[in-house]
Amino acid sequence: MTRLAWIRLAIVFAAFAVLEWLVQSGRISTHTMIPPTAMVTELWALLASGELTGDLVQTLSNVAIACLLSVTVGFATGAGVHAVPRLRRALDPFLTTYYAVPFFVFYPLLVFIFGMNNLPMIAIGFMFAVVAMIINTLNGLDKIPRVYAKVARMHQMGRLATALRVQIPAAMPNLFTGLKLSVAYSFIGVIAAEFILAPGGLGYAISFAYDNFDNETMYALMLFILVLVTAINMTLHSIEQRLLRRQGL
Template sequence: MSRAGRIRLVAVAILVLALEVACRAGWVDPVAVIAPSLMVQGAWRLLASGKYTGDMLLTLSNVAIACSLAVVSGFAGGWLLYALPRLRRAADPLLASYYAVPTFIFYPLFIVLFGLNRWPLVAIGFIFAVVAMALNTLQGFERVPRVLRRTARAMRLSTRQEMLQVVFPSCAPYLFTGLKLAIVYSFIGVIAGEFVLSGDGFGFEIAFAYNSFDNATMYGLMILLLGFVGGLNSILYSWERRLYLRRGGR
């Protein structure tokens, strides 16, 4: 672990310890926040009981579908924007203001199109994530050094060989960034949709526990969600770091 990583870890530990002391000493209203140790206990009880396993699996499957569709579609869209400059110039105003539009206004339309099932939530997660993947793919293709492309042509590589051996390794950092953003945005879209619009899933159970003043369940579910997302990002970071080390980079 780097020095900066150790400093961040110590800072987080100090903040968690301070919150624990404040909650145990009664300086914080338990109706608002409970001690971190009680949050962890609540998360463990939820896992052991298996009561929310179905909701967790439903949310994770919705996120997986939305993220997979966003990554594939976003990569294809980014490549089209790079290959067709006129299309990019036409789409620039839309892309610049895309995240200013509240995507939840499309939920009634998605219900009409897909029905009262999981697919409206998947669609919300998809439209949240797809543009982030497309923009990072576009940036990755644009940042490939011209000298690498000229070298590939000088070595008479085929189009397929050039893409696999030159272009993709060169734009891998941007593709990984797009993938990580797609995962995060998919979680945001699906969880937020479940929070206000659904009758089951991770987000719904968190909202139900909040409205019921069941802080142990609410914070326990939040700890599980944060742990899963953080673990997934750590796996992606390790994979990305290994790729950079194989390329001789940092």
Template sequence: MGDATFSGIATTILVALLAVLCEIGPRAGWWGEEVLPSTSSIVASAADLLGQPQFWGDAARTSLEIGLSIVFGSVLGLLLGLVFWKLPTVGRIFEPYLVSFYAVPMVLFYPLAIVVVGINASSVVILATIMATIPVALNTTVGLNGIRPVYLKLARSLQCSPRQLLTSIALPAAAPFIVAGLRLGVVYALIGSIAMEFVTAQAGLGYRIRYLYEIFDNQTMFAYIFVVLVVSMILTALLVAVEKLLVKGRTQ
């Protein structure tokens, strides 16, 4: 059994056990429905959301924010990684600050984002893009700096152009690190978009969860949370599949 298959089976079993526990808990009186509704009631509420225009409006806004954050974060991260690789001095200067910045909660920059762009989707996209850019840049830098020198010597002996060196040698050699960085970037774009909507948005899935919490509508709130969890699991599965295809193509 491969690692991916084992991980998928283990995850499925854990999720199933958690769903059974959440179903039994309220029925057995371990906790009340107002604390954590049963699995069946959460799934039923989530199904009801699919017929509500408000839900689709929130989902469309959050999807747009996540998509833009992924695109901008991936492009900026790859560019920064290439700059740090081609200009090692610049990399040594700025990489420690980038690592330190990685540990700073982006919500701290919420007041600055409001002043610069206002309370709208742009502030969410900017902060989520920053969160997605950092892991992509760091992993790209590590991957490119770890290229075996013999590959670069071979490129010089064959008189490869800079474009050929980049596309035919550097990027394929660093592909495992770059793909891992892109996976982290996508995850952080999702986390950043949802989290920033809690404090900076007037619409979106994150905003709706906070609003439902404030009005004590736990049933619908957990339905929204369930939808976000399902989307994140699907997105993670797609990323794993894409990574396997890229790595398989690289080995072939």
């Protein structure tokens, strides 16, 4: 590990230690917060009892479906729109302002249309993630140097060969950023949806614990989600770094 990573780790530890001290010494009431060590013990008990497994599987599979859909649809849409410059120019302001619309307000409507099952949650995760993928696909295709297309033409590569062997590898850094954001946004979308209204899942488990004043379970689950999402993001980040290094960037 680098020196910077050690400092980061120390900061995170220090933050938890301060929190632990604040709660243990009674400066923060246990009705508001529980000590981090208690969160860890409670989480361990929850995981060991297998109570969480169902919720975890449900959340992860919804996130996976939403993410897969948004990456494929987002990439296809981005590539399609990029091919029509006029359409692209007209869509640009809509794409940039898309995230200003707080469309979680559509979620109850989606529950109303699809019913109380996994579909509305996947739909919200998809709506939240797909535009990030479209934007990054467009950015990636924009950044390909003109000379690459000329080289492809010189080698008399067909449309498909150009796309597979020149354009996609050249746009890879941006495509990967899109993928990374899609994963993060699918998580945010699905968990937020579960939190608002759902038959199950981690977000639902948190709101259920909150409604029942079950602080131990609630904080244990929050810690679990924070650790899970951070671990996934860090894995993607290190893959991205390796990818960039291989491209000599």
